[in-house]
Amino acid sequence: QQQVKQSPQSLIVQKGGISIINCAYENTAFDYFPWYQQFPGKGPALLIAIRPDVSEKKEGRFTISFNKSAKQFSLHIMDSQPGDSATYFCAASGSGGGADGLTFGKGTHLIIQP
Amino acid sequence: NAGVMQNPRHLVRRRGQEARLRCSPMKGHSHVYWYRQLPEEGLKFMVYLQKENIIDESGMPKERFSAEFPKEGPSILRIQQVVRGDSAAYFCASSPGTAGSGQETQYFGPGTRLLVL
Numbered sequence: 001q002q003q004v005k006q007s008p009q010s011l012i013v014q015k016g017g018i019s020i021i022n023c024a025y026e027n028t029a030f031d032y033f034p035w036y037q038q039f040p041g042k043g044p045a046l047l048i049a050i051r052p053d054v055s056e057k058k059e060g061r062f063t064i065s066f067n068k069s070a071k072q073f074s075l076h077i078m079d080s081q082p083g084d085s086a087t088y089f090c091a092a093s094g095s096g097g098g099a100d101g102l103t104f105g106k107g108t109h110l111i112i113q114p
Numbered sequence: 115n116a117g118v119m120q121n122p123r124h125l126v127r128r129r130g131q132e133a134r135l136r137c138s139p140m141k142g143h144s145h146v147y148w149y150r151q152l153p154e155e156g157l158k159f160m161v162y163l164q165k166e167n168i169i170d171e172s173g174m175p176k177e178r179f180s181a182e183f184p185k186e187g188p189s190i191l192r193i194q195q196v197v198r199g200d201s202a203a204y205f206c207a208s209s210p211g212t213a214g215s216g217q218e219t220q221y222f223g224p225g226t227r228l229l230v231l
Contacts, residue, residue: 101159
C-alpha cells in the first residue's frame with residue numbers, strides 16, 4: 001500500500017529556532033517529493049520540492065534533506081517566524097507506479113511562539 | 115496569471131441532494147486532480163483527469179461520485195445523493211505535465227467546503 005508517514009503530528013518552536021518535520025515512504029517508485037504549507041481555510045501552497053537525485057535542496061529558510069536508502073525526507077525551517085505557523089504536509093508521487101496523484105502525509109501543525 | 119479557481123467556495127446540501135463542484139485549472143495546464151480533505155487529516159487523492167479523459171480514478175468511491183473534464187469549460191466533480199459523511203473540503207489541483215515529466219508540480223485551488231445537513 002502506498003503510504004507516506006509524517007511526524008510529529010504537532011510541533012511548537014520558539015521564534016528564531018529550527019523547525020524539523022520528518023517523512024518516510026514505502027513505494028520505491030516515488031520520485032518526486034514536495035512539501036506544502038496550508039493555512040486555515042486555504043488550499044495547500046507548494047513550498048519546496050526535491051527529486052531523489054539530490055540529497056539536499058535549499059530555498060531561502062526552507063531546506064529539504066533526502067535519504068534515498070532510508071526512504072526518508074525532512075523539512076527544516078531555519079529562523080522560524082510566527083508567520084510560519086501553519087500545517088505542513090509532505091507528499092510523494094511517481095511515474096510508473098500508478099501514482100500520478102500525490103500521496104500525502106497526515107500533516108504537522110506547527111506553532112511558532114513569539 | 116490566475117491560479118486554480120474553484121467554485122463555489124462553500125456549498126450546503128441536504129442528504130439526498132446532488133453536489134456539483136467546479137474547477138478551472140491554471141492557464142496552460144491540461145492535467146487536473148481532485149482531492150478530499152477531512153478535518154484534521156491530510157489530502158486523499160480521488161481522481162486524475164486530462165481533457166476529455168479520466169486517467170486514474172483509483173481514489174474515487176465506486177458509487178455516487180463522478181468526475182469529468184470536458185474539452186471546453188471547467189472540470190466537474192459530481193456527488194449524487196450526498197450523505198453526511200461526504201462533508202469535507204474538496205480541493206482541485208492542476209499541473210502542466212504528468213508524473214515523471216519534470217513538470218508535475220501541482221498547484222492547488224482554494225477548495226470547496228461541502229457541508230451535508
